[in-house]
Amino acid sequence: MHELPITENILSIVCRHAAAGNVTQVVSITLDIGELSDIEDEWMQHYFDYLSKGTVAEGAKLKIHRIPIVLQCNTCEKTFEIEKSMIGKSTCPNCKASGDFSLLSGRQYHIKEMEAR
């Protein structure tokens, strides 16, 4: 269950931004979330609805965008995107090396946009 701490963190950032920008109501929040983060959109919205009660972000809609998984080959340094199901099974499209990759993108999350009144 990763959604709860991430949702708490996002809410606190949103509230801080809202306070700084004299926002009275946050309408929607666009999030970029890495494909590997194991986040269920529905659960995230559910937690958000619960946690945001009584804050400026109460009732805000989460719009979740997935960021693709990007690996870098440690042999030839080429970067490439892969599907989640291919983790651990992929070979480098450039030099065909396998199993020696660094994860460049796929686990992170951040707030991309915030729509407010």
Ligand SMILES: [Zn+2]
């Ligand atoms: Zn390679």
